[in-house]
Amino acid sequence: MSEIGLRERKRQRMYQAVSDIAVRLFLEKGFDAVSVAEVAAAAEISKPTLFRYFPAKEDLVLHRIADHEDEAARVVTGAGEGVSPLGALRRNFLDGLDRRDPVTGLNDHPEVLAYHRLLYGTPSLATRMYAHQERSEAALAEALGGDLAARLAAAQIVVVQRVLALENWRRIADGERLEDVRQDAVAAAERAFGLLEKGLPWLAEESGLGEDERI
Incomplete structure (x- = not known):
């Protein structure tokens, strides 16, 4: 597989992993009770990195239906x-x-x-x-x-x-x-x-x- 293909697969895995963590937190505590910083910390990435993947907090949830x-x-x-x-x-x-x-x-x-x-x-x-x-x-x-x-x-x-x-x-x-x-x-x-x-x-x-x- 090409380097570009591997890079894209890694990026998609990151999207999915961060979204899954965010949804779990939102379900546990409520969407408004969880900050983006808390999601970033749980995903072990920086807040700026999270925003590069998900421009808005809501996108963390909607990622699950993005392919539709x-x-x-x-x-x-x-x-x-x-x-x-x-x-x-x-x-x-x-x-x-x-x-x-x-x-x-x-x-x-x-x-x-x-x-x-x-x-x-x-x-x-x-x-x-x-x-x-x-x-x-x-x-x-x-x-x-x-x-x-x-x-x-x-x-x-x-x-x-x-x-x-x-x-x-x-x-x-x-x-x-x-x-x-x-x-x-x-x-x-x-x-x-x-x-x-x-x-x-x-x-x-x-x-x-x-x-x-x-x-």
């Missing part, structure tokens, strides 16, 4: 021949439910539930999540063509996936059994994507239409 930021865009651009954008996104979300992917909200592991309580229960983290969603939306819009119709469609798709995930997490966090939620989660996802296909027919077809025909 352009997921929808990657799904669309990687869709196979004959697969529509919405068809690919539908399958990806349903596959995530099958895998109990935490990003779908359908996961009852105590650490995942605690992480989501931290994420959605801390105002500054919830606010930072909007920036994450905006970047996800922008990446998806670009993958869909980058015009006004694409931006409008991306906004709807990202919101639908967020609402589905929040509903799954909320029900499990309220004490419902995962298997009871799973069946409803699949049905809700099928219905939601069905509605998207009705409202965005040009994304349900293999070949898209021109902008004038879409809006």
Whole structure:
């Protein structure tokens, strides 16, 4: 492996290790009760070094979902021949439910539930999540063509996936059994994507239409 590859792997390990330490401290004491300096000390790095990796305190938590930021865009651009954008996104979300992917909200592991309580229960983290969603939306819009119709469609798709995930997490966090939620989660996802296909027919077809025909 090249020196650049080794350096990148080391950097990614550092990101993960520092984020894991920070999340553990935040879960133990509360996000606002833990300082960046305390996280740096626990990770045995300097505060300036920590800020080189994580420009904001909230980024220490959001690192866990950073790789999902352009997921929808990657799904669309990687869709196979004959697969529509919405068809690919539908399958990806349903596959995530099958895998109990935490990003779908359908996961009852105590650490995942605690992480989501931290994420959605801390105002500054919830606010930072909007920036994450905006970047996800922008990446998806670009993958869909980058015009006004694409931006409008991306906004709807990202919101639908967020609402589905929040509903799954909320029900499990309220004490419902995962298997009871799973069946409803699949049905809700099928219905939601069905509605998207009705409202965005040009994304349900293999070949898209021109902008004038879409809006």
